[in-house]
Amino acid sequence: MSETATPKVGTKTACLLVIGNEILSGRTQDANIRAVAVALGAAGIRLDEVRVIPDVAETIISTLNTCRAHFDMVLTTGGIGPTHDDITAPCVARAFGVPLERHDETFRLLEATFAPGTFNTARQRMAMLPKGSIPIPNDVSAAPGFSIGNVHVMAGVPRIMRAMLRSLVPTLPGGAPLAMASWHSDTLREGDLADALSAVQDEFPALDLGSYPYERPDGRRGVALVAKGFDSEQVRRAGARLRTVIEGLGAVPIEGEPPA
Amino acid sequence: MSETATPKVGTKTACLLVIGNEILSGRTQDANIRAVAVALGAAGIRLDEVRVIPDVAETIISTLNTCRAHFDMVLTTGGIGPTHDDITAPCVARAFGVPLERHDETFRLLEATFAPGTFNTARQRMAMLPKGSIPIPNDVSAAPGFSIGNVHVMAGVPRIMRAMLRSLVPTLPGGAPLAMASWHSDTLREGDLADALSAVQDEFPALDLGSYPYERPDGRRGVALVAKGFDSEQVRRAGARLRTVIEGLGAVPIEGEPPA
Numbered sequence: 049m050s051e052t053a054t055p056k057v058g059t060k061t062a063c064l065l066v067i068g069n070e071i072l073s074g075r076t077q078d079a080n081i082r083a084v085a086v087a088l089g090a091a092g093i094r095l096d097e098v099r100v101i102p103d104v105a106e107t108i109i110s111t112l113n114t115c116r117a118h119f120d121m122v123l124t125t126g127g128i129g130p131t132h133d134d135i136t137a138p139c140v141a142r143a144f145g146v147p148l149e150r151h152d153e154t155f156r157l158l159e160a161t162f163a164p165g166t167f168n169t170a171r172q173r174m175a176m177l178p179k180g181s182i183p184i185p186n187d188v189s190a191a192p193g194f195s196i197g198n199v200h201v202m203a204g205v206p207r208i209m210r211a212m213l214r215s216l217v218p219t220l221p222g223g224a225p226l227a228m229a230s231w232h233s234d235t236l237r238e239g240d241l242a243d244a245l246s247a248v249q250d251e252f253p254a255l256d257l258g259s260y261p262y263e264r265p266d267g268r269r270g271v272a273l274v275a276k277g278f279d280s281e282q283v284r285r286a287g288a289r290l291r292t293v294i295e296g297l298g299a300v301p302i303e304g305e306p307p308a
Numbered sequence: 309m310s311e312t313a314t315p316k317v318g319t320k321t322a323c324l325l326v327i328g329n330e331i332l333s334g335r336t337q338d339a340n341i342r343a344v345a346v347a348l349g350a351a352g353i354r355l356d357e358v359r360v361i362p363d364v365a366e367t368i369i370s371t372l373n374t375c376r377a378h379f380d381m382v383l384t385t386g387g388i389g390p391t392h393d394d395i396t397a398p399c400v401a402r403a404f405g406v407p408l409e410r411h412d413e414t415f416r417l418l419e420a421t422f423a424p425g426t427f428n429t430a431r432q433r434m435a436m437l438p439k440g441s442i443p444i445p446n447d448v449s450a451a452p453g454f455s456i457g458n459v460h461v462m463a464g465v466p467r468i469m470r471a472m473l474r475s476l477v478p479t480l481p482g483g484a485p486l487a488m489a490s491w492h493s494d495t496l497r498e499g500d501l502a503d504a505l506s507a508v509q510d511e512f513p514a515l516d517l518g519s520y521p522y523e524r525p526d527g528r529r530g531v532a533l534v535a536k537g538f539d540s541e542q543v544r545r546a547g548a549r550l551r552t553v554i555e556g557l558g559a560v561p562i563e564g565e566p567p568a
Contacts, residue, residue, distance in 0.1 A: 070520060071342075072345055075518075076520070078338060082334050082336075085332055097332075098359065129519075129521075131498055131502045131506070132505060162499075171499040171502075226333065239428065239430050242430030245391055246392035256333070257392075258335075258363075258391075258393055260335075
């Protein structure tokens with residue numbers, strides 16, 4: 049975690065750990081990375097890295113410790129259910145060197161959710177949190193995520209993850225939201241505008257300028273130009289320059305992103 | 309890269325680096341991780357980690373050097389186009405300590421593709437490869453990916469990436485394909501089967517057993533049980549056991565994955 053007393057706007061950094069063999073085997077298409085990226089950006093936090101790692105305790109622990117030292121915060125998804133491969137909570141406890149203990153409020157919440165006789169040992173495990181954790185509630189499932197230090201642990205099921213993200217993000221130290229300006233043109237190619245785009249990047253070194261080729265369903269191919277950054281006034285000015293880049297090449301600029 | 313003389317079946321490991329600010333900002337939904345995971349699994353290679361990293365030279369170089377030492381092979385996507393943020397090739401050259409040089413065959417291929425007068429400096433950059441690289445051809449675009457040592461560099465545009473993957477994968481050292489067996493049931497919950505599933509995992513320690521809750525469009529909720537591994541006979545036997553786990557809980561087992 050950063051030790052600076054006065055956080056700079058838009059410079060808090062985050063790393064997301066996607067914990068789960070099902071992404072690495074190709075069984076499951078990831079649906080969480082983008083949701084986390086968008087929610088953090090809107091809160092003025094820069095997602096600087098994502099790692100997808102398997103359900104292997106030593107890997108989870110060492111990756112957690114590397115990343116929580118390197119980034120201002122770490123978010124994780126996956127591995128907090130009731131089955132044998134759900135090992136995120138004990139791994140976080142080991143990474144922090146604290147015991148896993150029953151969180152009484154969570155235990156009672158879970159107990160009240162399940163039908164009599166079905167709140168078995170496996171389900172009771174979901175109330176075991178690293179000592180000192182603060183639950184991350186969600187309105188979909190009774191089992192919470194949890195925060196400890198700068199690590200925030202969420203479920204892997206996308207609907208539950210998004211509900212936890214809505215609870216979590218307002219509690220994070222952020223800043224001005226990520227601003228974005230984009231223009232596209234159906235007749236441009238990346239190789240035609242590379243020099244002009246590079247010149248705009250030099251004018252706005254604090255922004256992230258990108259060009260993204262696209263193909264419309266009817267086969268027309270073009271390029272989208274995007275300026276992003278945490279200074280909305282600079283982004284606005286860079287967006288105006290992107291428009292002139294397209295016009296300067298004799299093409300028709302269209303505001304915004306091309307239709308998906 | 310592993311130095312063992314006799315590679316064990318199914319134990320080659322791979323890491324995928326997804327290079328691109330557009331994934332980290334949430335602008336773009338990743339569509340490459342799963343395609344790479346499936347193609348490697350089919351070739352008997354285990355995808356052990358994915359990292360999504362930004363278009364920052366020092367980050368790309370240090371991540372490449374860490375990962376190519378740790379895994380048998382590293383695949384990358386993104387950053388090989390003609391614009392200022394396409395810096396993967398020079399970063400790979402720096403990571404390997406070799407110069408970037410014009411690859412003549414690629415230069416001629418590109419030159420022949422573009423209309424007279426449009427093969428400008430930006431486009432010529434796509435023929436600059438790290439010294440000693442072998443191009444990865446593709447049937448969509450004239451600009452190739454490339455392999456150097458155990459690092460394999462591909463485009464980020466999904467259609468071009470998949471074409472490169474088709475060229476690349478048959479050249480990689482692999483083994484027996486990843487086998488998978490799955491059963492699901494619309495009336496099960498994860499917490500009901502955790503103990504029984506854990507017992508099956510203990511019977512097959514070399515396999516990866518997972519349970520995945522799902523919800524059908526009509527609201528019915530169930531769980532899919534999946535056994536995966538590189539020993540197809542063991543996977544077949546584990547699959548049969550998963551069926552009996554579901555039956556033992558009084559539910560109806562359905563073979564395969566639930567409909568998406």
